[in-house]
Amino acid sequence: MLFLYGLLGRAQETAEKNTILIINATVFDGQNEKMQEGMSILVEGNKIAKIAKTINIPQTAQVVNAQGKVLMPGLIDAHAHPMFAGISQQAGLTSQDGYLNLVAAKTAEKFLMQGFTSLREASGNSISLKCAIDQGLYLGPRIYPTGPMISQTSGHADYRPSTSIPYDPNATLSYIERSGHALIADGVPEIIKGVRSVLRMGATQVKLGAGGGVASIYDPLDVTQYTFEELKAAVDVAETWNTYVMVHAYTPKAIQTSLGPG
Template identity: 45%
Template sequence: MFSCVSADQADISGPSSCSCCQPQLQAVARRIDRDLSRRGFIAGAGASLASLGFTRPAGAQPASPRPTPPIVFANFQLFDGRSKVLREGLRILVEGNRIKQLASGDPPPPDGARMIDCGGRVLMPGLIDAHWHAVFAALPVATLLTADIGYIFLAASAEAERTLMRGFTTVRDLGGPSFALKQAIDDGLATGPRIYPSGAMITTTGGHGDMRSLSDLPRSPGGPLSFMEQTGAANVADSADEVRLRVREQLFQGASQIKLVGGGGVASPRTTLDMLTFSEPELRAGVQAAGDRNTYAAVHAYPSAAIQRAIAAGAQCIEHGHLMDEATARLMADNGIWLSTQPFVSDEDTPPLAGQSRTNLLQVIAGTDSVYTLAKKHKIKTAFGSDLLFSSTIAERQGIMLTHLARWYDNADILTMATSGNAELLAMSGQRNPYPGKLGVIEEGAFADLLVSDVNPLDDIAPVANPDKTFLVIMKDGTVYKNTLPG
């Protein structure tokens, strides 16, 4: 596929031979030719370029192509991500991708600064979704299983931009091949939120996320990977050693945290919510492998038995938990375990489901009030996530999911959960944090992720469900992606 004139064919009397003939690049060409496939080409090219030093390390921030002028926000009411009351009489200076200054009064702006007069509106941090699937959010399952991988990533890129324009400036991706999309966004090649990637969710044979066709069975450990595994959607592991291997593979690719599947799930029609998958030693292997890289594993678990097994294995975060009982809630609180759960309250929050998936969904909906009631009663550290899947129309409900929390929390607590609270969970990735710095707050030194809201969400959270009209300014990483303020 890739070729050049060999050294013995070229005129070597000149100052240098063709750079294509350098041994390193010839090795790259041979590897790409050998590994050419829908996944192999991307992975092979990336690994080869990395070996030559042509790509930056995972988590490193790209250099800005050119300096941008400072931006000053004035005339606003401030929700800083923590306080229950708004503050006035402040100015914010943004330089680069950080909040340089948060000052009282009317300090003179730097030379050449751009002024944004908020007209007395509320200025707040960008929202954070702690359970999102950047590649799976907008496309139906049938398309994800059959479409060309290029189409899938183009659709994910388009959905990433829509996610940002809903006011979500950061997401924690809990399963899927989002590494390339993350890098494209970080490098300015695509528009979207920051992504904290987990990579492939790690499950057992027949567990949630195992979407293989029956023709892929029987599975032989160490044998060829299924299409599902090749594309990075999920990895199957059926022993502690395999779990360690799969965890290390995701961390090697740049995962900021790991997703382990401890039981059944709604989107997997061959599973039930009461079932358990990994044994405690298998879960412990995954948790320890993540801990060895100074990050953590989040465990997908609905029933108490799965949650308690995950906690016994050392897990620091439980995803979902809708079927937990009070003893389990108390155990989570006593051990400081995070609960990342989602307010599914009706069929409108999911695409149409049938069979076992619908049965599972109805169980989740029935357990939603219980999980939030228990979380509040026992003061469990709780994160907001939406976990919307397989429909661009359903993905648009990301803000609506946040407003569902008004059934259990006041507006200030909702906004705090979706900003500084979720940022605390993200920070658990420690040295694997791809964006080290302050997120979810408006203070000096924090990332400049800012929204200007046309209504006061502390008084009325409902308009957050309509971000097109509500958020007049959307800034992420110091860049203004939307500004529809009058004048």
């Protein structure tokens, strides 16, 4: 029992002790090329509370001596696929979603331990992973999830088997669609419903495949995907949710078509 009390006591102490003081740091603030030398940075809770030449050491603070080292903001990856980065294409497209999530949790931990503290997930539904990381169950960066990429038939996220065409209106969704990694939508009404669906799932922004891709199967690189009207519908719906649309596009034509509705 005494041992148990001891443990509880220490846990409580740690919870209260969310104060970290970094001293003697050379600071690159992320914005200005000129660095500041000999700085102290006080972290309270999850925020930077104070930056100054000298800060009195708070009683409960952990102190880190950064002498001779450069403190910089955590790195950000604005186009990441945590669900499919750490797995082969073969396994990625044929494994059950539970396995994908477990592998992705390992990938996310690697990302964080490489100094990437935030990422924008650009499809491959990481919404569950994000929630588990935010709850502290797994280690990983902050994730701005896109969830499923919205793709037209034969588009950048159409990973359905080749035999799924001709389209059978009574067929169930393919596994990759059911797991929420891709959403196939053709025509304005389906796009509108698709964008609303991904936003309901918890996407912070919306992604559409707007041009030919490399890893995808049925789309030559030169093609444009979606018409002006379809892209415009997506942008309009994203705007009702006060967020934005990102597109996958390499070619001038695909980029220009996407810029139309933006």
